[in-house]
Amino acid sequence: MSENMSEEERTALDDRIETAESSDEEKLIETSISTGETTTTGTVEEEIIEARDIDAYYGDLQALRGVSMSIPTNRVTAMIGPSGCGKSTFLRCINRMNDLVDTARVEGELLFDGQNVYDETVDPVALRRRIGMVFQSPNPFPKSIYDNVAYGLRVQGKTDDMDERVEQALRDAALWDEVKDQLDKSGLDLSGGQQQRLCIARAIAVDPEVILMDEPASALDPVATSQIEDLIEELAEDYTVVIVTHNMQQAARISDKTAVFLTGGELVEFDDTQKIFENPESDRVEDYITGKFG
Numbered sequence: 001m002s003e004n005m006s007e008e009e010r011t012a013l014d015d016r017i018e019t020a021e022s023s024d025e026e027k028l029i030e031t032s033i034s035t036g037e038t039t040t041t042g043t044v045e046e047e048i049i050e051a052r053d054i055d056a057y058y059g060d061l062q063a064l065r066g067v068s069m070s071i072p073t074n075r076v077t078a079m080i081g082p083s084g085c086g087k088s089t090f091l092r093c094i095n096r097m098n099d100l101v102d103t104a105r106v107e108g109e110l111l112f113d114g115q116n117v118y119d120e121t122v123d124p125v126a127l128r129r130r131i132g133m134v135f136q137s138p139n140p141f142p143k144s145i146y147d148n149v150a151y152g153l154r155v156q157g158k159t160d161d162m163d164e165r166v167e168q169a170l171r172d173a174a175l176w177d178e179v180k181d182q183l184d185k186s187g188l189d190l191s192g193g194q195q196q197r198l199c200i201a202r203a204i205a206v207d208p209e210v211i212l213m214d215e216p217a218s219a220l221d222p223v224a225t226s227q228i229e230d231l232i233e234e235l236a237e238d239y240t241v242v243i244v245t246h247n248m249q250q251a252a253r254i255s256d257k258t259a260v261f262l263t264g265g266e267l268v269e270f271d272d273t274q275k276i277f278e279n280p281e282s283d284r285v286e287d288y289i290t291g292k293f294g
């Protein structure tokens with residue numbers, strides 16, 4: 001419980017806890033005092049990532065302008081907005097993938113689990129183990145299904161119980177039943193949707209805390225897209241998922257929080273998904289959501 005509460009606040013809180021009907025409600029209140037934020041729907045969430053005033057540049061081009069937001073733990077957070085507004089750039093700031101672009105530069109603070117990922121002491125490779133990524137086009141390695149999943153585990157020296165770990169990752173990615181009898185088959189011989197679930201299995205095999213997804217279903221047909229959407233919702237029980245999507249209906253269907261970026265790399269609104277889609281604060285967001293532009 002917070003040390004900085006006034007006597008009055010403490011008494012008010014004690015009253016609330018006493019009258020809370022269930023122990024779950026008590027837990028909710030407790031969480032709000034330690035780290036959480038109360039959302040527009042009254043739920044309380046812990047945050048795992050906090051962006052503070054992030055500016056990002058590619059050479060002279062400014063791709064993000066003063067972006068600040070807190071991303072809740074074990075939820076799906078969607079980034080939407082018109083083409084070129086900086087959604088992918090923001091996603092790639094989170095696990096420092098932009099380091100791989102020579103001209104890219106990031107200013108501001110991006111806290112993950114309380115530490116600025118841009119601190120000199122942070123090893124980006126170790127960071128990316130904790131914050132995995134799934135890309136737009138499925139990109140399995142030209143290896144067997146088994147080896148695709150085992151790859152990251154071997155790199156990390158986690159070679160004990162390998163068969164169990166591979167199976168678990170494939171199960172968690174909702175692919176096991178389809179591939180369990182053909183684990184030696186090349187990952188490239190799977191369908192597009194299966195390949196993307198294989199990439200998700202590869203990402204989760206190394207047990208990250210956060211999974212970043214950059215339009216993970218945009219190259220897939222409607223059935224495969226729906227499977228990926230179901231999977232994303234399931235993954236959020238164990239992982240924090242941050243997804244960039246062009247598809248507003250997809251964001252509305254699967255995300256808990258939505259960030260709306262508009263042209264010029266500005267984050268215009270960030271809130272509970274329901275609020276963004278039903279009653280946004282900003283007229284520009286309203287126009288975007290209702291298809292008046294973008």
Ligand SMILES: Nc1ncnc2c1ncn2[C@@H]1O[C@H](COP(=O)(O)OP(=O)(O)OP(=O)(O)O)[C@@H](O)[C@H]1O
Nearest residue numbers: 058061063081082083084085086087088089090101
């Ligand atoms: N590697 C790069 N080098 C130079 N400029 C880049 C690079 N990547 C992105 N940009 C530019 O940065 C801006 C933001 O791009 P970003 O890909 O983040 O937008 P986005 O909202 O994800 O777009 P889309 O929805 O089309 O994928 C754009 O003007 C883009 O042209």
